[in-house]
Amino acid sequence: MVKWSDFERAAIQDIFSKINYDVVGSAALSRCLIVYPWTQRYFGSFGNLYNAAAITSNPKVAAHGKVIMAGLEKALKNMDDIKTTYKDLSVLHSEKLQVDPDNFNLLGDCLTIVVAGQLGAAFTPEVQGAFQKFLAVVVASLRKQYH
Amino acid sequence: MSLSDKDKAAVKALWAKAEGKAAEMGGEALGRMLVSYPQTKTYFSHWGDLSPQSAKVKKHGAVIMGALGKAVKGIDDLTGTLAALSELHAFKLRVDPANFKILGHNIVLVLAMYFPADFTPEVHLSVEKFLQNVALALSEKYR
Numbered sequence: 225m226v227k228w229s230d231f232e233r234a235a236i237q238d239i240f241s242k243i244n245y246d247v248v249g250s251a252a253l254s255r256c257l258i259v260y261p262w263t264q265r266y267f268g269s270f271g272n273l274y275n276a277a278a279i280t281s282n283p284k285v286a287a288h289g290k291v292i293m294a295g296l297e298k299a300l301k302n303m304d305d306i307k308t309t310y311k312d313l314s315v316l317h318s319e320k321l322q323v324d325p326d327n328f329n330l331l332g333d334c335l336t337i338v339v340a341g342q343l344g345a346a347f348t349p350e351v352q353g354a355f356q357k358f359l360a361v362v363v364a365s366l367r368k369q370y371h
Numbered sequence: 372m373s374l375s376d377k378d379k380a381a382v383k384a385l386w387a388k389a390e391g392k393a394a395e396m397g398g399e400a401l402g403r404m405l406v407s408y409p410q411t412k413t414y415f416s417h418w419g420d421l422s423p424q425s426a427k428v429k430k431h432g433a434v435i436m437g438a439l440g441k442a443v444k445g446i447d448d449l450t451g452t453l454a455a456l457s458e459l460h461a462f463k464l465r466v467d468p469a470n471f472k473i474l475g476h477n478i479v480l481v482l483a484m485y486f487p488a489d490f491t492p493e494v495h496l497s498v499e500k501f502l503q504n505v506a507l508a509l510s511e512k513y514r
Contacts, residue, residue, distance in 0.1 A: 258492035259499055276493045333476055341483045341490070349399075349406040349423045352480070356407045 226361050228303060235354040240300050243342055249289030252335040254279045260330045266323055292331075299362050306365045314369035325367045332359040372500050379446050381497035385489060386443045389482065393440060396485060397432030399423070400477040408473050414466060435474075442505050449508040461512040468513065471506035478502065 228236075257264050258276045267273060270284040279285060295313060302309040317323045336356060340347045347355075374382075389396065402423025405412050418427045438456060445452030460466050479498060483490045490498075 255492045255495065259496045276491075280492070337480050337483045337495070340480050341487045344484060344487075347484065349403045352403055353406045 225304070226306070231350070232354040232357060233303065235351045236300065236303070236358045239339060239343065239347075239351065239355055240297070242346070243339055245293045246290065248335070248338055248342065249291075249293035250286040251289070252331065252338045253289045253292060254282070254285050255338060256331045256334040257285065259334065260327075263327055263330060266321065266327075296362065299358070299365070303358075306361050307368055310362070310365040311369060314366050317366055318370040325363070325370060328363040328366055332356075332363055335359065372503060374446065374497075374500055374504060378497035378500050381494050382443060382446065382501045385482070385486065385494055385498065386440065388486060388489060390440065392485060393436040394433035395429075396478075396481045397434070397436030397439075398429035399432065399484075400474065400481045401432035401435065402428050403480065404474050404477040407477070411470055411473060414464070414470075439478075439505070442508075443501075446501070449504050450511055453505065453508040454511070457509050457512040460509050461514075468506065468510040471509060472503075475499070475502035475506065 257267070257273060257279050264273050267285075267288075270282060270288075272278040272282060273285075298309055299306045317325075336352070336359065339355065340352070343351075386393075402425075405415070405421050405428065406423060412421050415421055415427075415431075418425070420426075421428060438453075442449060442452055450457075479495065479502070482498065483495070
């Protein structure tokens with residue numbers, strides 16, 4: 225089981241209370257699709273992903289950004305057992321979506337960068353550490369059901 | 372994933388803006404790396420204080436950014452520009468090259484924090500490609 229210090233719990237809750245869900249998810253996903261273009265392979269049904277401008281203004285990308293944030297909120301609300309909370313999501317990503325799990329880290333990195341850009345100086349090194357630990361647990365839980 | 376003319380132009384343009392704060396940003400990036408990726412501390416255990424506020428961390432961050440500045444200037448021949456540094460990392464420091472990616476992530480993060488308007492996804496892409504090529508040049512002499 226993952227152990228969270230009081231600081232880590234507080235920092236992670238604080239980040240999620242401050243970020244704009246409507247903006248962050250979409251910004252992170254579009255950044256991921258632009259910076260790591262091979263990730264576009266999973267979004268064939270999203271229409272025009274031809275260039276950065278198209279990706280940034282694509283309504284399906286924006287909508288999916290919100291789906292991702294909703295998923296992260298589930299982890300946030302169940303920090304002491306993300307593994308069990310994410311069991312079905314892990315099966316979904318492995319068996320139905322067939323996402324190479326290394327991609328989770330790419331999206332995680334983009335999310336960290338977008339959050340850092342939004343929070344500025346409040347995103348101290350220690351807060352970054354807590355957030356990256358949270359994402360590492362999320363990624364590990366999403367990988368869990370792959371076989 | 373080699374650098375296009377567009378990538379090189381984007382990197383040079385951002386560096387021109389960032390150069391004045393490069394030393395400070397280097398310290399930040401290094402400090403953040405040591406906190407978020409504690410396994411990287413193993414390379415600096417002889418420093419004692421590895422907190423982001425430590426003078427040694429800040430100073431070394433500046434050294435790293437100075438080297439990156441040279442890499443920007445020598446962007447058309449990174450292998451040549453970084454040959455001596457590659458030898459240093461390969462034979463003396465013996466840093467596992469996987470760590471270059473980790474430091475790169477923190478440099479990108481700090482750039483996003485200092486230049487939120489300029490660090491668009493497209494600029495981010497070019498800078499990441501640049502850092503990846505720098506890492507490759509740094510790994511050149513390893514084996």
